[in-house]
Each structure stands twice: as C-alpha cells, then as structure tokens.
Amino acid sequence: MELFGKCPFVTTQKLISGKWAILILHHLDGQTKRFGQLQRDLGEITQSTLTKQLRYLEDEGLITRTVYPEVPPRVEYRLTAIGQEFHAVLEQIEVWGGKYIRTHKEGN
Amino acid sequence: MELFGKCPFVTTQKLISGKWAILILHHLDGQTKRFGQLQRDLGEITQSTLTKQLRYLEDEGLITRTVYPEVPPRVEYRLTAIGQEFHAVLEQIEVWGGKYIRTHKEGN
Secondary structure, three states: OOOOOOOHHHHHHHHOOOOOHHHHHHHOOOOOEEHHHHHHHHOOOOHHHHHHHHHHHHHOOOEEEEEEOOOOOEEEEEEOHHHHHOHHHHHHHHHHHHHHHHHHHHHO | OOOOOOOHHHHHHHHOOOOOHHHHHHHOOOOOEEHHHHHHHHOOOOHHHHHHHHHHHHHOOOEEEEEEOOOOOEEEEEEOHHHHHOHHHHHHHHHHHHHHHHHHHHHO
C-alpha cells in the first residue's frame, strides 16, 4: 500500500530524500532567492541538478517560482506556507546535527 | 570543501538520505527490534536493502547491533544515545508531515 500522503514519516522521507532538499529548504528559510544565489549557497551543485530539484519541490508544493517580465526575466524562489512550516524540522535538524558532529569528533 | 561533519544540515541530510533511514529510526525509536520485525514494519523493503541500510546507520553510530550467542544466534537492533536524540527531529517530522498531508488533500 502506498503510504505517501498517508504516513507523515513516509511522506516527509520522500519529500526530503536526495542530497539537496533539506539544504535548499534551509537556504530559502525565510528568504527569497534567485537561482544563481541558491547555486552559490549550495556550492557543489550542478545547474541541471538544482533545476530538477527546484522543479520537484515546486511540484510538491514546498516552493514557488516567480518570473518577473523584465529583460532578462528575473526568476525568484521562495517557500510556500507549508514549505515555511518546515522551519520547525530544520530547527531540530540543526540542534541534532550539531550534537552528532560533537559526538562524532569526541569518538574519533 | 566537504561539509559533512562540519555543517549540521549537510551532515543530517547525508545521514538520512535514501528511502529508509527516517523510517528505520522511527521504528527503532525507544524500541529494540530484530531484523525480521523491522522488515515487517517497513513492508516493501528487501532483505539486502535493509541489511545495507542497517550497516550504514551502524557505521555512522546511530544504531547498535547486538548478537546473542544462542542457536540460532539472536540479533537485535537499537538506537545509540545520539540515535535516540533524533527523536526530537522525528517529532517535528510527524507534526509537519501531518500538516503537509492535510494541506495536500485540501489542495487536490
């Protein structure tokens, strides 16, 4: 039975699987950015990977893409309302990730 | 520059990327389980995928694998201390995932 859309864990896991979703949501957290800025923020991401990932997050309703009719056209990305609510997960990821890093450093 | 082990977001994203990590951490949350029980909990996971995923989480220090010298040997999995601390992320994932599901249902 497909649990996407039924189980919150399965649904979230699918939405943020892959190498970049959490990082994109983090870099758009409370901010509006253009493609070029996001690419610089993320460092080692290719243009095509970022394009695909942004389209996926847009299709799933987590970000919006606004094109301004200028020459050249200006394209901006921001989080939707539900995308912005992911902030609460990001906050705990930051806390836990920090603990994990400290634990791992002491262990090695 | 490799940010794994330096940035909490990059580190967490890598640890929970893939289709199963969040679900395994959820099903081991506060519980000790055998391989077969985990496989039943996760439903559509193959034995080799679960074996690989469990070994990865073990190598990264999130779960422990205990083998009891019985015949046949009994093997149990549980979260490490830092693995158990991931509970705070899981809690927010459950809340957010539930909101996303409701939002998505209203939208469709």
